Every structure is written in C-alpha cells, then in structure tokens.
Amino acid sequence: MSGPVVTGIGLLAPNGFGVERYWEAVLEGRGGIGRITRFDVSRYPARLAGQIPDFRAADHLPSRLLPQTDISTQLALVAADWALLDAKIEPGAFADYDMGVVTSNACGGFEFTHREFKKLWSQGPKAVSVYESFAWFYAVNTGQISIRNELRGPSSALVAEQAGGLDAIGHARRTIARGTPMVVTGGVDSALDPWAWAAQIASGRVSRSADPRRAYLPFDSAAEGYVPGEGGAILVLEAADAARARGAHQVYGEIAGYAATFDPPPGSGAPSALRRAVELALADAGMRPDEIDVVFADAAGVADLDRVEAEAISAVFGAGAVPVTAPKTLTGRLYSGGGPVDVAAALLSIRDGVVPPTSGTTDVPSGYRIDLVRGVPRAGRVSSALVLARGKWGFNAAVVVREATV
Amino acid sequence: MTTMTTEDLRRVLIECAGEAEQDVLSGDIADVEFDDLGYDSLALMETAARIAQDYGVQIPDERIVELRTPREVLELVNNSLAQS
Amino acid sequence: MITGIGVRTAGGNSTKEFWNLLTSGSSATRRISFFDPSPYRSQVAAEADFDPVHEGLSPLEIRRMDRASQFAVVCAREAVADSGLEFDTVDPSRVGVSLGSAVAAATSLEQEYLVLSDSGRDWLVDPANLSPHMFDYLVPSVMPAEVAWTVAAQGPVTMVSNGCTSGLDSVGHACQLIREGSAEVMLAGASDTPITPIVVSCFDAIKATTPRNDDPEHASRPFDRTRTGFVLAEGAAMFVLEDYDRARRRGARVYAEISGYATRCNAYHMTGLKTDGREMAEAIRVALAESRTAATAVDYINAHGSGTRQNDRHETAAYKRSLGEHAYRTPVSSIKSMVGHSLGAIGSIEIAASALAIEHGVVPPTANLHEADPECDLDYVPLTAREQRVDTVLTVGSGFGGFQSAMILRRPTGGVR
Structure with a gap:
C-alpha cells in the first residue's frame, strides 16, 4: 500500500522564485537574506530578513484579486497556480468535491490588516475596507485558492506557528485517506510590515546580527536566534491510484508518514x-x-x-x-x-x-x-x-x- | 461645481476592485452592467464607501445593490452633488 | 463521545446558565459597552460578563493571555471538571487539543496597536513600547497551547482556523484524530472575542451586521422578515471527547455521540452565497452518510441562522435539497437569536446546544421571530422552546471563504447517562 504522492510543486522563496530556481540557489549556496527594504528598519533592533525580491502580484494574478488580498495571499495564490500547472491537472480530471485545499497560515494577511487598523484609527471606521473582513483571517489562503481553482472538497486552515505547514500536509494526507483523491496543500506566510516585524522581534528569538551570513546559525555554538523570511510552498497531493489513473506525468515522491x-x-x-x-x-x-x-x-x-x-x-x-x-x-x-x-x-x-x-x-x-x-x-x-x-x-x-x- | 465623470468612476473602480474582468474598460462602459464588467456587490460597496469619502455623497445601503451600471451610479452621485 | 462541556457566552457564565438562557427564549444582546459604539454602523453586540479573576485565572495568566485564550482556558477547565476524567490517569501523549478561532487575539492586537502606533498616527511602530506578548497575538497558535497546558496534553495539538465554521471544524478534526487512533482523549472546541473596533468596522463595511441600534435586545432576528444582519458576539465552548469504549469503561456520562461530520467549500465567493445551497447540502448528505443516519431520522436542525438575508435563504434551500420533504417536518432553530454570532466560536457553542437538546429533550427556540421571511418556509421554532424527545441533531455552519460544514450528533447507544 502506498501513501499519497506529490505530483506538483509551487514554491516562492527569498532565494528563488519558482521551485527550480530555488533548488539551483540552494545547491549553489545562494541566500536571500538581507536588510529589510520594505520600510525604514533603522529604529528596530533586528534588521535582517529573507525577502522575496521584486514580487509583482499584477504580473501573475488578475487585477480583480489585487485590492482584496494581502501579499501573503498573493504569494499563496501564485504558488497554488504553479503547483497545479506543474501537476498538469486537466480540467475535469477530478469532480469538484474530489479536490480539497488544506493550508497552514501563521500570521494571516497582516500587512493588509495593519493598513486597515491605521485607516480605522486615523480616518475613522468608514475608511475600513470591505475586504478586511476576510483578507486578514487565517483561512484566507484556503478560501481564495478554493475559489480561484474551483476546488470544493473537504478543506481547512491550520495554525501551529512553524510546525503548521507540516500539519497541513499531514492533514491533507489524512483527507486523502478518508476518500478525497486530490488535495492542494502547504503553507505560505509573509509578515514584513513594521508592526508584524516588531511582533516577531517580541518572540525574543529573532537574530539581531547585522551580518547576513552569520545571523542565522542553527546548531552552531554561536547561534543567537533566527532570521524570519517570507514565502512557502504549495503542493499537489494525490492518492497514488488517482495519480496513476489520470496518467500523471511526474511523481516527486510519496508522503509516507x-x-x-x-x-x-x-x-x-x-x-x-x-x-x-x-x-x-x-x-x-x-x-x-x-x-x-x-x-x-x-x-x-x-x-x-x-x-x-x-x-x-x-x-x-x-x-x-x-x-x-x-x-x-x-x-x-x-x-x-x-x-x-x-x-x-x-x-x-x-x-x-x-x-x-x-x-x-x-x-x-x-x-x-x-x-x-x-x-x-x-x-x-x-x-x-x-x-x-x-x-x-x-x-x-x-x-x-x-x-x-x- | 464638482461632478463625477465616467473617467473618475473608472479610476475609483480600479482602485477599489481592480480592473474589470472583461476588456471593456477602455471603451464606453457607462451602460455595461457591473455583472458583465465582473464587479460584484463587494466591489460596489467598496466603491460606494470611497465615493462617500471623496465626494461626500452617501449612497444608501439599499440603493447600492440596485445599481446596475456605471451610468446609474454617476446619475445618482451627480444629482446629489447638484442638490448640495 | 462528548463527556464534558464548558461554555461561556453572553448571558451564560456556565453551561447551566447558557442552557437556561436558550430555553428561556430571551436574547443576551445589548448596546456595546466595551467602547463607545456611536461612530459605528452596528452598535449592538452579545457581550459576555466575563470576570477572569472570578473565573479563577491567576494574575499571571490574565496578564499573559488574550481574552479569547482566557475564554478557551476557562471553558476547558469547566469541560474537564464536568467530564469527571482524571487526566493524571491518562497517558499525556494520548491527549490532544483541537481549538477553533476565526480572529483569535483581535482584542489584544488592537490594544497593542494603539500603544505602538501612537493611536494610529505612525506607520512605523515604536518597538520601545512593545509588549513581550505581541508575538502571541500575531501567531494565534498560542491559544491551543494554553489549552494543552491546562491538562499537560502531549498528543497532537492544533488550531483550526476556518473563519465562521472553525468551531464545527475543530471538533470534526478532533473526532477524526480519535477515530484514526492518533489520540484517545481530545479537548476540542473554539473561542472568539471579536467585539473590538476593527472587527466591528470590517463587518460594518460589508453591512453584514445589523444597524438595528434602537432595540438591542431584539436585534438578532434570524429568519424573520424584518431581520437586517447578524449581531456580533463573543464566547467559547470546549468539550472533552473520548472514544466510545473508553467512555463506557470508565462509566462516564455521555452527552451525545458525534457520529458524522463533513465540510465542503463553495468555491464561489469569499463572502457571497449562491442561493441553491448546493455545497452545504452536500456536506449534510456526507455527514449523514458517515453517521449512517437516514435523512428522515433527523429530529432537530440547529441552524447557522446568522440573520442575514442571503444566509437564511441559502441554508433553507440546503435543508430542502438534502432532506427533501423531511425538511418541512423538522424543527429548525438558531441560537444566534439569543447569544449572537461569535464567529469561529459559535460552531462549538451550537454543538453544546445540540448535545444539551438531546440530554434535556428540549428544542431551543429562535427568539425574536415574529413573522418569517416568505422565502423561509420551514418550522423555525419561533419564540418558545419546545419539549420533545431529541435523538438526532443536525448542526451546520457557513462562513467566509466559502466553508460549509455539517455535523450529526446522536443520543448515545444505551441512552444518556
């Protein structure tokens, strides 16, 4: 008996925009950590982060989606698009209820919500956007991926800080075992606006080093915290027999446990x-x-x-x-x-x-x-x-x- | 006296809800239904809130759902501006 | 099997008070008192009179936890006490937590924001004024962690954040973990405390909440012809869940068995609903199938019943689509008419109401329902509770993002003990 298999990957990371570029960078040792450029970081005690450079959502997503989404959701939607494209799932390959979405989210649409908090307190309640009601909450990526790709099967959003992304994959695997043949799963986060940045510093675990090469040194005697980054990956996970039945052109591997x-x-x-x-x-x-x-x-x-x-x-x-x-x-x-x-x-x-x-x-x-x-x-x-x-x-x-x- | 032109409304719509799904925004949109432009009720609510902020015209809640075309919005806004 | 229940809602500072409120048919909604609501379109809410000191939280816990975490922890402790389960006799690695919440630490986020941003004047916030707990408010999985610590749980612990179906989905998630053997005992439920300016204003913006400000006690009117939106609420409910054999072995009182659960997405719109109720009907159909329950066996529907026009019509259509003619013969009621809509928490609170309906043989009413919307033509149990034997309950949820969930609760085999 075989567990479900990964047939598509969409990945956006600070050192690689797309799965193959990321992988090339990883094997060549190229990093994406640098001083934060999204805002003036000089007054904050930590200044390094992994930022995805030059992301222009308008190049990848329909204009109608842009005003209603945070950057984290835009990244998640692009990753999901790429994963489905990579898996070459033809329309009609699965019934709508046979395709679910399980994602993890730790910070929600935080930059978006920060902007709305600012509008509320500087301009009043009437300035708050209609989109705030869903652009912020942790289910937003699951909901938007479901809508954009017409996936109507069992779906969910899980939160467990850094562990949540694996929990999502585990739950997608469970969902497949319970009878849904295909689940889009993974996690994407981005919280590099000034307020979210301060909140991350409050964890007490963010590195205050100024040297991008020496700031995040896990398992080193000189370890002094981590560098936060943005991005993530969305995978297409399919029951092995479903992937076989539709003649999936590639299988990356099995989620075995x-x-x-x-x-x-x-x-x-x-x-x-x-x-x-x-x-x-x-x-x-x-x-x-x-x-x-x-x-x-x-x-x-x-x-x-x-x-x-x-x-x-x-x-x-x-x-x-x-x-x-x-x-x-x-x-x-x-x-x-x-x-x-x-x-x-x-x-x-x-x-x-x-x-x-x-x-x-x-x-x-x-x-x-x-x-x-x-x-x-x-x-x-x-x-x-x-x-x-x-x-x-x-x-x-x-x-x-x-x-x-x- | 301030009036709102089709061009003004087009700009507000794009800011509030993005460009229309169909490539009709470059042509005359005044009589194209919002449904056909791809704008839903949320898009119109966001637009109405922006019009209230920028033009001082409040579109009543029950009217927002009835407005079908850009022309209807412009008439409502400009009538209201003319009376003020 | 539900063997312990803890609930906090407006007008319900214990499970008992909560049930008394529901059977009385009166609403616990009022004009917002937590802040001056006059600048807002909707000025009513279902606020809980929650006193953390009286609830037994330590000063350290009160300082550390956001209000939503406090609600969750208090309900968890009530559920644990109610279950009679001695957690120190259970292997902690076999105990898990599944907690739902839609907006999590919204209250504390807003308080901290005002401090950090000089009341919204600055985009750059001032790290010098940073609360050491700010990260806990950014990343809300601290909530299930707090619940896990109450019983030293070391099994699977997670947060299910599916917007307004979170409270149904978190309990459904917990049932799956028990069934597959990942845990023997789960503390499951949900908590949300969203009565704070940012949340009030975002629902103002989409006109989902009621502007019926002159009559707060009667503002929540699901299925009524004159309803104008939902009433925002806060609350929490937690359960002790155990598998059948374990509950039997220790002679536990079993409120109800959760025998079926399913969720679907409408993939239609982040906030809008199609009128046909197709996806909710599918969730109901699958939940019934998992429960091996015939549609005709359902003898009470605990509705989502938020009191928005589109919702009331959507779910009425879903019941007809899934239950056929039986929908017309089945009492349907919305407890949101009394305790308001506490977003992610309400699904769990409605599970509590469903379990108590089975235990007490009483169907809670839909308060403030004087004349039903002509498009809503089912039996919505207006105004007064109804005494009747209840063996099988269908409870549903519907939320932003398109989530549609359904759960079947059943009188445990051998009856309620």
Whole structure:
C-alpha cells in the first residue's frame, strides 16, 4: 500500500522564485537574506530578513484579486497556480468535491490588516475596507485558492506557528485517506510590515546580527536566534491510484508518514516530545531509522532548542548516523511556509540524488552528535527523508517522504 | 461645481476592485452592467464607501445593490452633488 | 463521545446558565459597552460578563493571555471538571487539543496597536513600547497551547482556523484524530472575542451586521422578515471527547455521540452565497452518510441562522435539497437569536446546544421571530422552546471563504447517562 504522492510543486522563496530556481540557489549556496527594504528598519533592533525580491502580484494574478488580498495571499495564490500547472491537472480530471485545499497560515494577511487598523484609527471606521473582513483571517489562503481553482472538497486552515505547514500536509494526507483523491496543500506566510516585524522581534528569538551570513546559525555554538523570511510552498497531493489513473506525468515522491506531538508545559522539567514525533512518523511510514537517508531539521537557531533537536535525532538514529541539513539557513524561517519548502527540498534531494548543505554554521558542539551537512552539497542516492518542524510554545511535527514506487 | 465623470468612476473602480474582468474598460462602459464588467456587490460597496469619502455623497445601503451600471451610479452621485 | 462541556457566552457564565438562557427564549444582546459604539454602523453586540479573576485565572495568566485564550482556558477547565476524567490517569501523549478561532487575539492586537502606533498616527511602530506578548497575538497558535497546558496534553495539538465554521471544524478534526487512533482523549472546541473596533468596522463595511441600534435586545432576528444582519458576539465552548469504549469503561456520562461530520467549500465567493445551497447540502448528505443516519431520522436542525438575508435563504434551500420533504417536518432553530454570532466560536457553542437538546429533550427556540421571511418556509421554532424527545441533531455552519460544514450528533447507544 502506498501513501499519497506529490505530483506538483509551487514554491516562492527569498532565494528563488519558482521551485527550480530555488533548488539551483540552494545547491549553489545562494541566500536571500538581507536588510529589510520594505520600510525604514533603522529604529528596530533586528534588521535582517529573507525577502522575496521584486514580487509583482499584477504580473501573475488578475487585477480583480489585487485590492482584496494581502501579499501573503498573493504569494499563496501564485504558488497554488504553479503547483497545479506543474501537476498538469486537466480540467475535469477530478469532480469538484474530489479536490480539497488544506493550508497552514501563521500570521494571516497582516500587512493588509495593519493598513486597515491605521485607516480605522486615523480616518475613522468608514475608511475600513470591505475586504478586511476576510483578507486578514487565517483561512484566507484556503478560501481564495478554493475559489480561484474551483476546488470544493473537504478543506481547512491550520495554525501551529512553524510546525503548521507540516500539519497541513499531514492533514491533507489524512483527507486523502478518508476518500478525497486530490488535495492542494502547504503553507505560505509573509509578515514584513513594521508592526508584524516588531511582533516577531517580541518572540525574543529573532537574530539581531547585522551580518547576513552569520545571523542565522542553527546548531552552531554561536547561534543567537533566527532570521524570519517570507514565502512557502504549495503542493499537489494525490492518492497514488488517482495519480496513476489520470496518467500523471511526474511523481516527486510519496508522503509516507506523519505525526504531531506537543511538548510538556514549560517548567515541568519533562523532556520534549519531539523524539516521539520522529518515532511515530517513522512508524506511520512503516520504516526503521536506518532506512532514512537524510533529516531536514527544524533548525531553530536558538541554542536550547538546537540541543533538544540534536538530542532527539541522535537518540533515534544514533550518533552521527544520518546526514542532517537545514537549507532554510538561506531563506530564513518561513513560519507556515517552512515545513512545505523543506518537504519540496527533500523531494528534490530524492529526485537528484543530492543533499543540500546548511550554510553559515561552522562550529557544531561535539555534544550534539549530529552529522550536519555543511559547505557543499553531498551527492549520493536519497530514497527517503525525514522533515521536522517545531512551532513556538511546543508544537512538533514530522513528515517522512519516500521515493515513489511506480 | 464638482461632478463625477465616467473617467473618475473608472479610476475609483480600479482602485477599489481592480480592473474589470472583461476588456471593456477602455471603451464606453457607462451602460455595461457591473455583472458583465465582473464587479460584484463587494466591489460596489467598496466603491460606494470611497465615493462617500471623496465626494461626500452617501449612497444608501439599499440603493447600492440596485445599481446596475456605471451610468446609474454617476446619475445618482451627480444629482446629489447638484442638490448640495 | 462528548463527556464534558464548558461554555461561556453572553448571558451564560456556565453551561447551566447558557442552557437556561436558550430555553428561556430571551436574547443576551445589548448596546456595546466595551467602547463607545456611536461612530459605528452596528452598535449592538452579545457581550459576555466575563470576570477572569472570578473565573479563577491567576494574575499571571490574565496578564499573559488574550481574552479569547482566557475564554478557551476557562471553558476547558469547566469541560474537564464536568467530564469527571482524571487526566493524571491518562497517558499525556494520548491527549490532544483541537481549538477553533476565526480572529483569535483581535482584542489584544488592537490594544497593542494603539500603544505602538501612537493611536494610529505612525506607520512605523515604536518597538520601545512593545509588549513581550505581541508575538502571541500575531501567531494565534498560542491559544491551543494554553489549552494543552491546562491538562499537560502531549498528543497532537492544533488550531483550526476556518473563519465562521472553525468551531464545527475543530471538533470534526478532533473526532477524526480519535477515530484514526492518533489520540484517545481530545479537548476540542473554539473561542472568539471579536467585539473590538476593527472587527466591528470590517463587518460594518460589508453591512453584514445589523444597524438595528434602537432595540438591542431584539436585534438578532434570524429568519424573520424584518431581520437586517447578524449581531456580533463573543464566547467559547470546549468539550472533552473520548472514544466510545473508553467512555463506557470508565462509566462516564455521555452527552451525545458525534457520529458524522463533513465540510465542503463553495468555491464561489469569499463572502457571497449562491442561493441553491448546493455545497452545504452536500456536506449534510456526507455527514449523514458517515453517521449512517437516514435523512428522515433527523429530529432537530440547529441552524447557522446568522440573520442575514442571503444566509437564511441559502441554508433553507440546503435543508430542502438534502432532506427533501423531511425538511418541512423538522424543527429548525438558531441560537444566534439569543447569544449572537461569535464567529469561529459559535460552531462549538451550537454543538453544546445540540448535545444539551438531546440530554434535556428540549428544542431551543429562535427568539425574536415574529413573522418569517416568505422565502423561509420551514418550522423555525419561533419564540418558545419546545419539549420533545431529541435523538438526532443536525448542526451546520457557513462562513467566509466559502466553508460549509455539517455535523450529526446522536443520543448515545444505551441512552444518556
């Protein structure tokens, strides 16, 4: 029995506009982190982010959609368009109720809503846009993708900070197992307006470094926080037999396993539940640890969190027994977009037989006991990968992707 | 006296709701129904709110849903401006 | 199986008070008191008289949590106590949380915005005035985290944010997790506290809320010919959900079984509804099929009944389309006539009402319904509650983004204990 397969990918990241450009950048070590240019960032204590340069929504979307959407939704709609195009789903291939949308969202349409808050308090209630009622809320990307592509099947929007994107993929897989043959899934976030930027700084985990190459150093002894970014990925996920039946022209791989756990309450002293998420996802995929060829780490860039993740990986796989990598060092953490972009990267690793490196990090404490792929890509057959994502407050999610046996 | 021209309305519509789905905005749109232009009730509500801000003309809620063409909007707005 | 319930609404500071309000047929709506509503088109709301200190929240919790989180946590604690389940006897890795909310920390976001932006004068905000909790308001998954911490849950924890169907979908999500074996016990429900200027003004803009400001107590009038929109509300409901065997084994009181659930999207419009009710009817049909319940077995429909013209007609069409002639014989009522529309929370609050209808054998009425819209020709249980045995309830939700959801609740086999 096979789990659902990924047949299309749409991806927008700070270092690559489109999945192949992103992948090229990742293998060449080109990053998209720089000083924020969307507003005057000089008075803020953190100034680096992963920004998608030169995104012009009007080049990709109908004019009617522009006034009613935040940049995060515009990015999500473009990613969904590209994913469906990549999967070459012909009109009529599925009945409308047989196609669902499950996305994750962490920040909502925040720049849009910031503008409306400003209008409300500087011009009065009558200045607030009719679109504010839906451009802000967390379901907006699911709703707009459903409308634009006439997908009427079971749909949902999940929030779990950075873990949410993997939860969406896990729930899409569940939705397929329950009988809906095709689900568009993933996550996209963008919150690089002044208010959202301040809010991100309030998490206490955003790096204050001014050096784009040294700002986000997960698993490094010098780790001092993460760099936020914008973007994400939308995938077309299909039941394996449905993809076969319609003669899908490509299959990137299978979503073979998924699990989510939650950490014990802060201060309880009990160990993190991340290790259990890894074990449950492997069990769900019916795989042993030694069958996993690479781990795409959550890579928090915060020493305590890095240590917990390194311990979980070495406890399950053995010390240094599996290559670990974090190409998100080139994009920053993308919140709901982070997990789906890593799943895309894992699928491309399988396709091309290469593990992308972690950039920046040089000094991994020996106590971490992980084999972190650094410097240059590591060539070799990759038939399966584990992708991890953790969300602030204790969310852990794990997805196993596997080469599809067609 | 201020009046609102077709061109003014076209500009407000584009700002509030984007360009029409059909490529008719370059021609004479005055008598093309909003449905055919691809503008829905939300587009018209946003437009009415903008007209109230920019021209000081309040279009009553129940009238907004009845307005079918740009000409009807312009007549309502300009009559109201003429009376003020 | 629902084995514990906690509810907070306007006029309902406990599950018991909530049920008393529903059976009395009176509305808890009033002129907005949280801020001066005079600049707004709609000036009425269903405000809860919620006192966090009286509810037992610690000063630290009150400082840390947004109002919507406070509601969720208080309801979670009530549901846990009501269930009689000793959570320290359950493996925490088998306990999960599924929480719904549409606008999450809107209240705190607005308060913080005014501080940071010098009351809206600046686009660049001042990080010097930043609250340490601002990130929790930006990213609302702190809400299910807070609920998880109340019982030290370590299983799957998530937030389902599907706009106005969030409260139905979060509980439906939890049922799927129990059924597939990902959790044995779920704390599920929803919370929203949207009575704040930004939310009031965005519904003003689309004219979805009622401008009937001179008569706040009778402003929420679903299905009535004179209704003019919904009344914004706040509230929360949480449930303890367990699988059948587990609930039986420990001799738990079971309010109701959630036997079917489905959701569909209309892919039509972010706020508009087609008149034919096609997608909601499909969700109902699939929920009935999952429940293995015949349409004719439904003996109460707990409606979405928001009190907008397009909604009332849309769902009336959906009932006829899915239940056929039986729609005309089935009582349909909207509790939004009494507790208002609390966006993402109301779906869970309506599940609570549905479960209590089964337990008490009472169908809550549609308050303020004096003369039905001629296009709405079903039995909407006007004004007064009706005593009747209720075995099977259909409850539905409809929301922005096109979400249409339906759930079937059933008297548990062996009866309510």
